[in-house]
Amino acid sequence: MAKSPASETDSVEPKPARDLGPLGMIFRAARAYPGLIVAAGVALVVTASATLAIPAGFREIIDRGFSEGSDPGEINRWFRYLLGMVVVLAVGTACRFYFVSILGERVVADIRLAVQQNLLRLSPGFFEENSPKEISSRMTADTTLIESVVGTTISVALRNLIMAIGGLVYLVWLAPGLTVMLLLVVPAVIVPLVVFGRRLRKISRASQDRVADVAATTSEVLGAMKIVQGFNQEGRELARFGKFVEETFVTAKHRILTRSLMTLCGIAFVFGSIVLLMWRGAVQVAEGLLSGGTIAAFVLTGVLVAGAFGSLTEVYGDLLRGAGAASRLKELLEEQPAIKAPARPQAMPEPPRGSLAFQNVTFSYPTRPTDTAIRDFTLTVEPGETVAIVGPSGAGKSTIFQLAERFYDPQAGSVKMDGVPLTQADPAEVRRRMALVPQEGILFAASARDNLRYGNWQASEEAIWEAARTANAEDFLRDLPQGLDTFLGDGGARLSGGQRQRVAIARAVLRDAPILLLDEATSALDAESEQLVQQALERLMQNRTTLVIAHRLATVRAADRIVVMDKGEIVEQGDHASLSASGGLYARLASLQFDAKAPA
Numbered sequence: 001m002a003k004s005p006a007s008e009t010d011s012v013e014p015k016p017a018r019d020l021g022p023l024g025m026i027f028r029a030a031r032a033y034p035g036l037i038v039a040a041g042v043a044l045v046v047t048a049s050a051t052l053a054i055p056a057g058f059r060e061i062i063d064r065g066f067s068e069g070s071d072p073g074e075i076n077r078w079f080r081y082l083l084g085m086v087v088v089l090a091v092g093t094a095c096r097f098y099f100v101s102i103l104g105e106r107v108v109a110d111i112r113l114a115v116q117q118n119l120l121r122l123s124p125g126f127f128e129e130n131s132p133k134e135i136s137s138r139m140t141a142d143t144t145l146i147e148s149v150v151g152t153t154i155s156v157a158l159r160n161l162i163m164a165i166g167g168l169v170y171l172v173w174l175a176p177g178l179t180v181m182l183l184l185v186v187p188a189v190i191v192p193l194v195v196f197g198r199r200l201r202k203i204s205r206a207s208q209d210r211v212a213d214v215a216a217t218t219s220e221v222l223g224a225m226k227i228v229q230g231f232n233q234e235g236r237e238l239a240r241f242g243k244f245v246e247e248t249f250v251t252a253k254h255r256i257l258t259r260s261l262m263t264l265c266g267i268a269f270v271f272g273s274i275v276l277l278m279w280r281g282a283v284q285v286a287e288g289l290l291s292g293g294t295i296a297a298f299v300l301t302g303v304l305v306a307g308a309f310g311s312l313t314e315v316y317g318d319l320l321r322g323a324g325a326a327s328r329l330k331e332l333l334e335e336q337p338a339i340k341a342p343a344r345p346q347a348m349p350e351p352p353r354g355s356l357a358f359q360n361v362t363f364s365y366p367t368r369p370t371d372t373a374i375r376d377f378t379l380t381v382e383p384g385e386t387v388a389i390v391g392p393s394g395a396g397k398s399t400i401f402q403l404a405e406r407f408y409d410p411q412a413g414s415v416k417m418d419g420v421p422l423t424q425a426d427p428a429e430v431r432r433r434m435a436l437v438p439q440e441g442i443l444f445a446a447s448a449r450d451n452l453r454y455g456n457w458q459a460s461e462e463a464i465w466e467a468a469r470t471a472n473a474e475d476f477l478r479d480l481p482q483g484l485d486t487f488l489g490d491g492g493a494r495l496s497g498g499q500r501q502r503v504a505i506a507r508a509v510l511r512d513a514p515i516l517l518l519d520e521a522t523s524a525l526d527a528e529s530e531q532l533v534q535q536a537l538e539r540l541m542q543n544r545t546t547l548v549i550a551h552r553l554a555t556v557r558a559a560d561r562i563v564v565m566d567k568g569e570i571v572e573q574g575d576h577a578s579l580s581a582s583g584g585l586y587a588r589l590a591s592l593q594f595d596a597k598a599p600a
């Protein structure tokens, strides 16, 4: 049975770092915006001060405003002061939110761009060791965490620090005796609340995981309804679902109980301590030691200070989570491509000749270093020649293409293009001289035009249509509702398989590279489509050096030479007639693969 979906959720949960070191990356990214940092800092100090100034206003109002016969002018003055503070607080808070959030989003935008820029340089090997799912989660979940560190956590931390320190100073000034008492009470209130809060978060997470289990089971069963009913497994599926539902309920019960206890403690401790303080204060008022306003200001400020300390205890955990996110993104930012241009690349001959030579190449994929994918492979493809590679699945045919494009470097031997070893050349220059037509026409969610000129953005409208004609793609492209501007859907989903292949061929025509790497589709097309694609390929191969992984009889027949591969090695070479006659691997493959499929 499938592994519990919850364990997957757990593994996606971003892990916190052990220390705050990795946050340095975020600060370095934020340093690019000193104006925003200063504006946010000023707003932060102003709002924290205004918040603290409000209890001071209340103190004056209570002491002067509510006694009989007091001066109305005095009342007005203090209320105006209070209103002023409210305005400062409102404007300051809005500004703080604006500047801090913009800074957070800007930093995230910059980090995302930098990560993507680095990812685009990396060699394919990296994406085999790091799954695209994991990388895209770093790009979304981890950057969102960083956004919240810059946009919320740091500002909350600073604001609360200012409030806690400023508030304490004010409290001592108001009533030193009561402050000592408050300092004794605050930990007694905060510690249980923090402990409960942590527990509650953990249980809430577990609760979400259980709900995810329920959702996953539902969609799994609904998606496989015919199998469930066909195998009479309704009872078992209900029992399995029931187990998840019950687990969800038990976790929720636990959560509700914890929350109830937390509410009990919260209300009892917070209001209890306020009452205690006021009680003590009231005695001091009666003794003439303090004024009523001082007590009011003290309680208000006390609540603010306690809240500030409470928030500060939360912040550290948030910062650690942000640091965890930063360190994961840092890995992506600092990863070096395995394939790099040499410091002084050797110039490739101009104009390109179009020769490709493999000399005693031996290669294993980095993820499977003990399996030799290509062994002592030697092959020279002359300019203009068409070489067909055939061989059973796993023989190493596609690997030859990967080496030609220099997505990997072989462990032994060399690959040369126009006489220049690929390792000495600039990989961009090497790839500029090649056009790849993959098995499945890989298209982007973009317009037909952009898909066609993907390898040649300068192509004129005329050149695009010319390429479309060569690739037998003109008719269906003209029939598209908005012509070349038609959006082709995700992965070109709005075209048929054969049409996608022809778009891919037209793209290679426009690229107009001297060397063509052609991975013939194995998927069967209907006879007409097949013929259109075949014709398009033949036109594309004209006057170019072509290396083709062949699956069709027509292609091998048209090739100048056929190279037969098995287990990473060349086992036979020749033309169709001689190889068929020799009764070797080719003859066997040909009778299995070609004869059944295409008429000669």
Ligand SMILES: Nc1ncnc2c1ncn2[C@@H]1O[C@H](COP(=O)(O)OP(=O)(O)OP(=O)(O)O)[C@@H](O)[C@H]1O
Residues within 6 Å of the ligand: 128, 365, 366, 367, 368, 373, 391, 392, 393, 394, 395, 396, 397, 398, 399, 400
């Ligand atoms: N990215 C990779 N990482 C590790 N091993 C790989 C990778 N790609 C291919 N291999 C292995 O290398 C060997 C050669 O694979 P390759 O894809 O070149 O074969 P192929 O002849 O093109 O097969 P097919 O006709 O099925 O596409 C196989 O054993 C395969 O499992």
